[in-house]
Amino acid sequence: MVLKLLREVLKVGQATVPYPFVPVEVAPGFRGKPEYNPEQCIACAACTIACPPNALSMETDLENGVRTWSLFYGRCIFCARCEEVCPTGAIKLGADFELASFTRQDLTVQAEFRLAECQRCGAYFASAKELEHVLALLDQAWKGQQSLSEDDISARKALLRLCPECRRKVDLPRVKELVHTAWPAVEVLDGRI
């Protein structure tokens, strides 16, 4: 037994590596530190909703028209849900796992985004980048659709540049028209049927 064991020990030699003086290789596809690209981010908040440990959060300041996205690595569990739900590929998990730090600030990443102003009342309502992103997507979707005229498209786009409150008010005549066509007997008064 002892001889067998000795042979095994000699055969194996040194099993450890002098880490941290030698880097440790990780497998391809390893889930390490989330790397954030604010250029790509549209501040849509999908990641902050998906994040199980609340490492990702978003605050909206309606007074000053600023939305702050933040990531605190101290809470991150490296699950990659953010990467999975991000519509623009703005956050991806890298291979870095050495995150120890002496200050809390080092573990925080923040980005500020401008909010869009309502074209009618001037209130801030959604991330400007998100709004542009949505409009660009709709442009693609609507292009070449026979049923929509140029005027229809620009009317709809103008509507999206309004805050939800104004959008309801401005859109009311059209809704009235629709209701009237469908159920001629129904009266629409001040938005109530």
Next chain:
Amino acid sequence: MMLRPEEKTQRGQRYVQALRQQFGTIIQEETWQAPEQVTLTVDLNSLPAVVDAAYHQHGGWLSVVAGNDERPLNGHFALYYVLSVEGDETHNGSEPESCYLIVRALVPPNKPEFPAVTPRVPAAVWYEREVRDMFGLQPVGLPDERRLVLPDDWPADLHPLRKDAMDYRYRPAPETEDETYEFFDVQGEGVLQIPLGPLHITSDEPGHFRLFVDGEHIIDADYRLFYVHRGMEKLAETRMTYDQVTFLADRICGICGYAHNVAYSNSIERALGISIPERAHYIRTILLEVERLHSHLLNLGLACHFVGFDTGFMQFFRVREKSMKMAELLTGTRKTYGMNLIGGVRRDILKEQRLQTLQWCKELRQEVSDLVGMLLETPNIVQRTQNVGRLEPQVAREYSPVGPTLRGSGFPRDIRVIHPYSAYDRVPWKLTYKDGCDVLARTLIRAEEFFESLSMVERCLDTMPDGPILTEGFNYTPHRYALGYVEAPRGEDIHWSMLGDNQKLYRWRCRASSYNNWPSLRYMLQNNTISDAPLIVASIDPCYSCTERVTVVDVRKKDVKIVPYKELERYCRERKDSPLKA
């Protein structure tokens, strides 16, 4: 649902029939959550009788008990006694059939008490103590009236899992400065008490042990756990959405987290009737077995350590690294795999990963069989473990322990066979059990299971079907509930989940395997010497971590002595210079 084409019929009808015949109108309602899960609502006063009948007449084992505050739903508290009913050994001449039979009783809020089941089914003792702590329901006739989960300084009338009790972040002011927990007091000439701990026995719970010894012999033992209760159930029910909880389930245990993850996902998938793709079943099976590889190697390493064969310990941990690399390759991380979503898995196994895993399996088989050979040739091993820490079959039958702890006492009981999930009924494999009833039997089972797991990983990799890995686009239906279960390396992990109406869980009851193994440990410790105590505790394979110190109480001299845990562990390995002598 994980409804397989071949099992659309309800399993366990015969037990429901038999109970109906015996109890008549006492059984008020019968609902099926899945083909193998039935819930019977019974009259509260007959609760012990029905559970007793299911346990003792129909080959039942107590899996978990869940309390639930259903006052917002139906005006009552509810108790769910979950039994795995497997029939008696003869099956009355018919084919064996098993199902999860859940006995439910409603407790009126104006009289929050229920007749305790423990006097008839001892396995319920911890559960009833916990239900009292968490919901303030008084089990009438419970022999052990101590708190189980709540600390001594917790307010008496604050029951955390009641829906109207508290926010999950609330920390009440301590009610007392002193420890008021009453450990057993074993009287008798020459009995000495050895407090052992607080020590980190199972994954997250530092525990305090008190051994009663006469000289070197353990007469009795008592222990207290739950020093670091994390309040995960409350957290999941209030802060997280149901699809985020899979990632919390991963963190229940640092060793068998993926087993919890699968058990949780299964419970929701069953409750919502989601059918998951075949390939996802196989991937889950592969990862569950990879997890078993590293877990069993860890325990085999510790077995070496506790019998003083530390070189073996180092060697086992060296080869264990390969199983950790395997997990990293297949999941992107060494532990807390985070691979499940409700409906399937998140990452496929590609050709290169498959080939590398198969290669490592081959290498591991060779390396570990050499090491196990050496371990068994060590003259010490048999001498130190045979007939040590005996778990008698009668005791095992009464306390419903799980996993290798139970299989070491002659019961061929493995959830992968009794209630097949994932791909366990699709690939052939062999169940291991032994009737040594001792530390040796439990250790050998783990060694054999290791090789079976290797084969299973290989078979699954070779035979897994192509296709999608995730089902999306299902509907969330409020207030459905179901069980999920997995045979983790230490035994059955079971989750009872009920959905809410707000994308969250209404109630989540997760039970780790060690919870069922602790209550019978007392009997394994009795009649052994204190130098074997660490070895016996390790043989149920709880996760050791911050082990600290041990108190020894001499029944003859009536004095208490605190021995550092390291010292007791040293004594366990060297067996000389008893720490009690000085």
